[in-house]
Amino acid sequence: MTLFRKILVANRGEIAVRIIRACQELGIPTVAVYSEADAAALHTTLADEAVCIGPPPPLQSYLQAETILAVARERGCDAIHPGYGFLAENADFAAAVAAAGLTFIGPTAAAMRAMGGKIPSRQVMEAAGVPVVPGYHPVATDPAAQKAELAEASVRLGYPIRIKASAGGGGKGMRVVADPDRFIAELESARREAQNAFGNSTVYLEKLIPGPRHIEFQILADHYGHVVHLGERECSIQRRHQKIIEETPSPALTPELRARMGAAAVAAAQAVGYTNAGTVEFLLAPDGHFYFLEMNTRLQVEHPITEAVTGIDLVKAQIRIAAGEPLPWRQEAITWRGHAIEARIYAEDPAHRFLPTTGRVLLLSEPVGPGIRVDTGITAGDAIGLYYDPMIAKLICWAEDRADAVRKLDWALAHYLIAGVTTNIPFLQAIVRHPAYHQGMLSTDFVERHLADWQPPSLSPPDEILIAAAVADVQGYGVISVAEAMASGGEPYNPWAMADGFRLGGG
């Protein structure tokens, strides 16, 4: 009767937590995998079972496809959910899972190969008549020949130009080059980063479209040829090609444009027999033209804003589709209500060029209230390490209209306490309070255009804070180590004697 017997969640952090929760609500037992750094992490303790799969570096744990598949079989799982990142867009892994007789909760390896790589997907879309950003992908396979080929193509396409990694996203392996003299150096750096991040150094070129919006469409496709789109997400607010604030609906889309772009997204999925959840990304130029950018063949970080306005739980939908259920909605039944915005909380220091920060989350208090959702894999006491993505939480606010949603997000950011690790919250607040943001004047260069020189305000602690610090220091911070306790006398003793004045009764 249940959808699956047991699901292995091949991920960590907030998305692993999100998926485990969905499984638990569906009554499906879960197996978490974790690296040695995550032994006490939320996703590890939340799952019904948890298996350590290696040391902290992802290459030795969360990217260990064979180990993970072996764990799934040993523990009697009949499905694997990859989340996003790590193995989520690894077609070989999807194929291996299927070959082992388990269900990969995502598209088929074939669809992933056709649409996952940025280069093949551009070809598919060109064939389907959907406009793509003018670009060039290398023919040569030898690195030196590729370099020459791309350098020549860059001149033909014209500067400024963008170098992009064929595999993966998140701005890794991406470079904008304005000066032809810098091309080779940037190309090498991009290839190195791409190799490092995705195990694949292939890059391609795209003409830079100035001041565009990033608009993506969520699609769901079942195993019976039925595809629907769930509307758009505008992800124009980025820093270094990393999305930081996403919203839906986009202030820029008319119903007519939404219908056209949605139809293009559905056509893209149909062209490759796509199944499960996917996202088709477009650039929307200021002149109203849109260009296919790439397809993400997985759940997207920013999926919660679509859930908020459509009322559809995308993770549950993924699981149901993977189990062979038909989509229960026709396109006309998908409706959108209100406005949702997501802000990504990163462990990074806005005062120091947004470099990732590490440390231990000592104080944590998340905003709560109607329309506020926080997706996180962090609990107080957790260490923010060097090995994984610095995103520590997603803050999602929904309200009846955009103005209310912006104000709710502003409120929620102001009531989000994270101490012990420096975060980008002040920067998010600066964006949300910017007049251009209020007006919905978004573009992928929003940050460079409006906040290039932004620095976090340097605030002196008020006297009350110093008073509290001193009183806390007078009292100390408690808790001795076991070694100290043991050293202070190994006699059997009664713990209750320590407690305030309590005496055991006689007898």
Next chain:
Amino acid sequence: MTLFRKILVANRGEIAVRIIRACQELGIPTVAVYSEADAAALHTTLADEAVCIGPPPPLQSYLQAETILAVARERGCDAIHPGYGFLAENADFAAAVAAAGLTFIGPTAAAMRAMGGKIPSRQVMEAAGVPVVPGYHPVATDPAAQKAELAEASVRLGYPIRIKASAGGGGKGMRVVADPDRFIAELESARREAQNAFGNSTVYLEKLIPGPRHIEFQILADHYGHVVHLGERECSIQRRHQKIIEETPSPALTPELRARMGAAAVAAAQAVGYTNAGTVEFLLAPDGHFYFLEMNTRLQVEHPITEAVTGIDLVKAQIRIAAGEPLPWRQEAITWRGHAIEARIYAEDPAHRFLPTTGRVLLLSEPVGPGIRVDTGITAGDAIGLYYDPMIAKLICWAEDRADAVRKLDWALAHYLIAGVTTNIPFLQAIVRHPAYHQGMLSTDFVERHLADWQPPSLSPPDEILIAAAVADVQGYGVISVAEAMASGGEPYNPWAMADGFRLGGG
């Protein structure tokens, strides 16, 4: 441009927090009032300003209408939100607020007098042709004469019979009497409790309708004669006449019945020129007949489930209506999506006849995730006292359909950690897991019928818990008192010397 200059929130706990948040999102400064017991409470610290209005007993603080009004004037407030309970249904207070030139965020004193008291509201509804539960309200004003009059009427109406307080709700002052010999004793007890809780000992009688559902309709009315209903809430799951689990939509309502009952609710509001938010309560008999029960002329505890399915923020709507804005929706524009359930977390001990518990919340971890909302006024470290309502939180779960919402609630209850104070969470779990609940077979005697003999499972701590307890005791629980610290030496010292091995650089 803003709706109000400053709003005083005349309440405490979760509803004060809820209202303060809504004001902050609307950009309206707030003044909290607090009793000496609530000096460090969330509502006190969250508001922009906070004023102590007296000692812990409500009669000396939160019911001090004159003091609260004086604070509002001193602090430059132009509106007061009463929340629910305390002064929310006190027509004299509403009149005094208006007379002082401030806005009472709620109905007018006149509408409150017409609909707030249970006895006059029954008369209004009878006149409007809406069926009411057969009952009797006393004519005599002298207590002794009233007693005789009600005793006689009780025989005419037939046993079992219900005694109800004319003012207030929540089961206080309510008694069911099956045996005529117990009538006088129960009447006196009910009058005493009503006097104590509401400052008004008036009670009336109602015939007991066996096995009914409690169905209530949320209405909103603006100052221009426009009234809409926002659908029903089924609040059949009660214990001792205290609602504990509410949901919407009701499994028992057809669209046709919803339309008829909604129309009756709107008619009730229109009959008295009602404004702002209100709730019209009905009993729905197993035979499909419905009876007007009473109208609550205020925001309802369980308002969040209506917010979840309609997408309308009721507190913001209240504020906008009070500021003179017209309702922005026609009835046809109100739509319902998915299913929402609220469970009330009480500080009470299911193992000891649900008596209220007191103590300090030592460990607190609230469930989070898509579709989960927790409204609470409690933070870790707070004392649960004797003076106020034992409800410490409301857990609201929304999902695409009832089955998913029930499972989500089950999940959320299992992941709600409150230690230090015993709560009813195990009892809520027992309800949610009961087959009759799954089937939507609800009635106001659900608990008596299905869980009368329920006892919380007595669980032995597993070995791991005992290991953790002992290790924690070896280490101790830290933090000395300031007196101890001072006594151990008043020399100026450097706190950093305590820290692990840190040494200041020379120079």
Next chain:
Amino acid sequence: MEFRYAWNDGEATVRVEPEAEGLRVTISRPDREPVTYRVTVVRREGERLVLTIEDRPRVFRVARDGKTRWVAQDARAFRLEPPNPRGAQRSAADGSLTAVMPGKVLDVLVQPGQRVGAGAPLVILEAMKMELRITAPSDGEVVAVFVRAGDVVNPGQRLVEVR
């Protein structure tokens, strides 16, 4: 070091001994042979305690309120008390009815020697603005009354004993 903990209807002794690496923790329950575990303390920060128990990582949250300990794993919390050496005052179960919350005695409805039926009201308390009836858990005889109207009572204080 040795600790004893009691709960509703049981108790255990926990012995903690240092080892070369970590701790040996032995748990003795009246109804079972003692069991020994290898334990290491990974981290303790305020209420959060991370251990490995037989090499499996485990996260707990711990708190103390006077003599009471609360220990939670995931969202399940257990309340541990010092064992009561006389085993008395085990509330309700042995017929000794205790106040489980602070309040004021409004009325005492029975006298020593009186026979009462199950469910009969014995004492009326006022607390949290509500009247609470303390009723007989079973048929029996009132053997002692410990309070009178007007008394302020604290949790755990005995009110009436019915046998």
Next chain:
Amino acid sequence: MEFRYAWNDGEATVRVEPEAEGLRVTISRPDREPVTYRVTVVRREGERLVLTIEDRPRVFRVARDGKTRWVAQDARAFRLEPPNPRGAQRSAADGSLTAVMPGKVLDVLVQPGQRVGAGAPLVILEAMKMELRITAPSDGEVVAVFVRAGDVVNPGQRLVEVR
């Protein structure tokens, strides 16, 4: 007892003295006359500290990480450090570029004596699977290089000095 705290660009001395009822707390800042407050400790439980300051209730959350204190009121947290007696290593501002996170030096692009323009890349670090460029904050001359390719660096460790 006297404590000294420093933050980004300031520091203060806090003196705590017991009084008949509660504490006298005096705060001295370099730019201001000392201010004295009457303070009582209402409650301290783990990270939560409740005080009255001049009779006004105030709730704080406090935590320590080695030498660093974090003190929060509402959702605003402040990081307090021990004052640095030499005032050095104030990072970036004085031209001394420090690693703000752990990582590995991939490449050092400059040598002492070299003139660089604002924004010129000086060092490439690898951390969190990303390449991070440390660039010159302003036009100037490289006066010292403290690391070389392959070095593993810790937060606060100096990389390059530009004047």
